Amino acid sequence: MTYYNKCNSSKNEKSELYESSDFFVNFVLQNRTLSFKNDKTKMAKELKELTSRSENYSQWYNDLVLKADLAENSAVRGCMVIKPYGYAIWEKIQRQLDDMFKETGHVNAYFPLFIPKSFLSKEAAHVDGFAKECAVVTHYRLKNDPNGKGVIVDPDAKLEEELIVRPTSETIIWSTYRNWIQSYRDLPILCNQWANVVRWEMRTRLFLRTTEFLWQEGHTAHATKAEAVEETEKMLEVYAEFAETFMAMPVLKGVKTANERFAGALETYCIEALMQDGKALQAGTSHFLGQNFAKAFDVQFLDKEGKRDYVWATSWGVSTRLMGALIMSHSDDNGLVLPPKLAPYQVVIVPIFKTSEQLEEINQKVATIVSALKIQGISVKYDNSENRKPGWKFAQYELKGVPLRLAIGSRDLENNTVEVARRDTLTKETLSCDNLDVYLKQLLDDIQDNIYKKALDYRTSKTVYVDTYEEFKEKIEEGGFILAHWDGTSETEDKIKEETKATIRCIILGGDKTPGICMFSGKPSAQRVVFARSY
Numbered sequence: 001m002t003y004y005n006k007c008n009s010s011k012n013e014k015s016e017l018y019e020s021s022d023f024f025v026n027f028v029l030q031n032r033t034l035s036f037k038n039d040k041t042k043m044a045k046e047l048k049e050l051t052s053r054s055e056n057y058s059q060w061y062n063d064l065v066l067k068a069d070l071a072e073n074s075a076v077r078g079c080m081v082i083k084p085y086g087y088a089i090w091e092k093i094q095r096q097l098d099d100m101f102k103e104t105g106h107v108n109a110y111f112p113l114f115i116p117k118s119f120l121s122k123e124a125a126h127v128d129g130f131a132k133e134c135a136v137v138t139h140y141r142l143k144n145d146p147n148g149k150g151v152i153v154d155p156d157a158k159l160e161e162e163l164i165v166r167p168t169s170e171t172i173i174w175s176t177y178r179n180w181i182q183s184y185r186d187l188p189i190l191c192n193q194w195a196n197v198v199r200w201e202m203r204t205r206l207f208l209r210t211t212e213f214l215w216q217e218g219h220t221a222h223a224t225k226a227e228a229v230e231e232t233e234k235m236l237e238v239y240a241e242f243a244e245t246f247m248a249m250p251v252l253k254g255v256k257t258a259n260e261r262f263a264g265a266l267e268t269y270c271i272e273a274l275m276q277d278g279k280a281l282q283a284g285t286s287h288f289l290g291q292n293f294a295k296a297f298d299v300q301f302l303d304k305e306g307k308r309d310y311v312w313a314t315s316w317g318v319s320t321r322l323m324g325a326l327i328m329s330h331s332d333d334n335g336l337v338l339p340p341k342l343a344p345y346q347v348v349i350v351p352i353f354k355t356s357e358q359l360e361e362i363n364q365k366v367a368t369i370v371s372a373l374k375i376q377g378i379s380v381k382y383d384n385s386e387n388r389k390p391g392w393k394f395a396q397y398e399l400k401g402v403p404l405r406l407a408i409g410s411r412d413l414e415n416n417t418v419e420v421a422r423r424d425t426l427t428k429e430t431l432s433c434d435n436l437d438v439y440l441k442q443l444l445d446d447i448q449d450n451i452y453k454k455a456l457d458y459r460t461s462k463t464v465y466v467d468t469y470e471e472f473k474e475k476i477e478e479g480g481f482i483l484a485h486w487d488g489t490s491e492t493e494d495k496i497k498e499e500t501k502a503t504i505r506c507i508i509l510g511g512d513k514t515p516g517i518c519m520f521s522g523k524p525s526a527q528r529v530v531f532a533r534s535y
Contacts, residue, residue, distance in 0.1 A: 052333045057277040064327060065206045068336050068400050071323075078204045078211035085400065086323065088344035090214065093322055094194065096246055096341075097216065100238050106190040106218060111172050113195075114163040119171035122296040126170065129263020133199040135165040135211075165198040170264065170315055173219045174293040181221060181311060183302040188231075189221040207324035208281075208535050215319035221311045223303065225290075228312035232288040235316040236269040239284035247322070248339040248452035249273050249329045250459055251283060252481070252530060254506025259490050262315075266290040272505045272530065274459045275328040278479015280505045280532035283325050286316035324535070329455050336401025337424055339451050340444040345381040347373060347440060348402045350393045352409035359384060362408055365433075369406075369418070372437035378444065398423060403447050404440060424450055465528070469519045472531070476502050481532050485525035487518035496520055496531070505530045 050067065051059040065071055070086030073079075082090065098108070114137065120127040141157035144150075166172070173191070180186060194216045204210050218235060222228040236253060243251045251271040261268045265287040273283045294300070294310040303309055330337040340346045349369065351362040366382050373380045381402075383393055390407065397405050407419040418436065421428045424447050431439065462480030466472045475482055486492060486504065497503050507529050518525045 050333060050335065053276065060333070061324075061328060062206070064331060064335060070327075071206045073206070076211075078201050080204075080206050080210050080212075082214075082320070085344060089326070089338070089342055090320060090323060092342045092344065093246075094216070097238075097242055097318070098192075098194075100242060101192050101216075101218070104190075104234060104238060106192050106220075108193060109191045110193050110195070111169050111176065113166050115166055115169075115172045117162045117164055119175060120164060122171065123264050123292060125292075126264035126296075130167045130199070133201070134167055135198045135200055137163040137165065166195070167197055167199050168315075168317075169193065169195070169197075169217055169219065170289070170293055170313075171297075174297040174299055174313070177219075177221055177311070178297050178299045181299055181301050184223050184304055187221055187223045187301060187311065188227065190218075190231075191220065192216055192218040205324075207320055207327070209321075213320050215317050217315060217317040220314045221294075221299070222314070223301065223309075223312070225312050228290075228314050229288055232267070232269055232286045232314045232316070235314070236271065236284075236286040239286065239316075239318060240271050243271055243273065243283055244452065246339065246341045247326055247329070248341075248448055248455060249283070249325060250452065250456040252506060252508055254508045254511070254530065256285075256506060257490075257493060257504050257529075259493050260504065262287045264289060264292055265315075266292070269509075270506050272532075273325055273329060274462060274481060274532070275325070275535070276458065277328070278462055278533070280481065280530075280534040281321070281325050281328070282505070282534065283322060284316075284318040287314060289313035289315060330451050331401065334426070335399035337451065338401035338403060340403045340448050343379070343401065343403050345379045345402060346444055347378055347380040347404045347406060348393075348397045349380065349382045349406040349408065350390050350397075351382075351384050352390050352407055358410045359386075361410070361413055365413055366408065369433065369436060373440065376437045376441045378437070378441060394421075398426075403444060422447060424454075467516075467519060472502075472519055473500055476500050476531070476533065479533070481505070481530050483512075483528040484519045484531055485516040485527070486529045487521045487523040487525055489521075489523075492518060492520050492523075500533075502531045502533050505532050505534060 050063045053060045068085070069083045070089070071080045071082045074081045117136070120130070120134075138159060139153045139157045140159055141154040142151040143154040145152045177189060180189065196212055196214050198212050201209055201211050220228070220231050222231060240251055240253050243249045251273045253271055254269070256268040256270055262285060267288040269286045270282055271284045273281050275281055291310040291312055293313050299311045300308050301311055326338070326342065327336065330339065349366055351359060351366065353359040353362055363384060366384075370380050370382055394405065394407075401423055403423050405421040405423070407421070412418055416433045417430050418433055419428055419430050420440070420443070422443070459481070463483070464475055464480065465483045466475055467484070472482060472484055482502070493504055507527070511527065513527045515527065516525045517523070
């Protein structure tokens with residue numbers, strides 16, 4: 001259709017247009033002598049000052065989280081403040097996942113933040129897995145220091161039993177389920193909660209590993225093992241669909257080894273993604289808990305035959321770690337690159353004007369464009385603030401990863417055109433305003449697909465098969481997923497991790513089952529597994 005086509009201006013005509021544009025005049029008025037492109041680059045550099053990924057990937061990540069206004073370190077060591085723009089992305093993640101959970105029959109509930117210490121003692125493997133990360137409440141009151149030095153813990157207010165600040169909720173929830181379940185008619189229970197948890201961390205990193213973080217945790221109860229396994233696998237599929245369809249992040253679906261399994265689980269399923277530095281990131285887990293927690297808390301039910309049996313359980317969760325995954329999967333040296341489906345706003349419009357009269361004319365035109373975009377379900381921000389110049393705004397929204405940026409000036413009003421810039425490719429085109437909403441809707445879908453394809457192509461290029469340990473040690477230094485044979489023993493897994501810092505990320509579901517020889521021990525191997533260094 002003609003409205004999909006770029007304006008038929010020649011290069012000279014376009015050059016003349018830019019040279020006479022209000023935007024260029026603004027720069028001339030500031031005594032700038034650089035070209036529009038160079039001036040924008042300079043402004044972007046002054047604004048962002050991002051370390052490049054190739055120079056220091058870790059520093060690039062930290063710079064980006066801070067400068068894109070996603071989060072910052074708080075006054076509480078190891079904890080973070082999620083800033084409004086970062087929280088807006090988390091809300092999009094939360095809203096979409098919540099809808100997907102409810103479509104599969106789950107409901108939301110909320111359980112206490114505090115867990116009696118004795119609850120954690122009931123499931124040995126579980127407490128062993130979390131004991132070193134627990135924050136413990138021992139007193140319930142403060143009082144004024146008699147020496148006038150603020151407040152102190154009242155020694156007379158010691159709790160009879162210490163309370164653990166929730167590291168995960170299996171114990172408190174299964175204590176509750178004991179009161180809810182008497183017969184098969186009470187099953188299944190399909191509960192999810194959105195909450196915060198605390199796991200004491202010595203080395204923290206914004207979004208990826210903090211002492212307190214946000215997450216959701218599903219906890220379900222079933223009458224049979226088959227139903228519980230089906231639930232575990234179903235939720236893994238939900239996570240994978242969300243990661244690939246909404247985050248535009250390709251993932252491997254697999255099962256964890258015994259070493260990497262969730263504490264108290266019989267089986268842990270996971271999705272694993274590959275970041276741009278070649279490290280893996282566990283993006284979500286779904287656990288088959290068997291009857292372990294039901295037995296620990298004596299949760300029994302009367303089945304259809306009138307026999308008593310223990311309930312079968314699952315738990316599954318993702319956290320604000322997905323924010324880190326989103327950043328590291330797609331972003332570049334210019335800032336964030338957000339998939340349109342999770343961007344707080346998908347389109348930003350920046351007016352280019354010199355006078356208030358010109359701004360008013362542009363405002364009227366943009367109001368029509370915004371209305372049409374909203375009808376298409378496109379989230380849009382119109383930034384007509386006068387405290388920043390267009391060049392600064394361009395750099396700012398590029399840094400924040402807004403998928404599409406529109407610029408419109410007085411000459412555009414005359415020509416009924418608008419300049420459209422894509423964040424993923426950093427390309428621009430001048431388009432007619434006629435049917436612009438339809439075109440931009442399709443363009444956003446194209447951006448979503450392109451971001452996914454780029455991430456998938458990268459993963460493909462960084463996935464290799466190796467057969468010898470020498471080759472493995474060479475390839476692990478290059479980063480990426482390595483598929484190699486493993487003899488199935490924890491001893492071999494531990495030695496490989498000790499020598500190379502690589503772990504088995506997963507045993508791929510539906511993967512190649514061809515047997516072979518373990519690259520490390522030379523013993524028989526049932527199939528290849530995925531190794532990588534990870535976050």
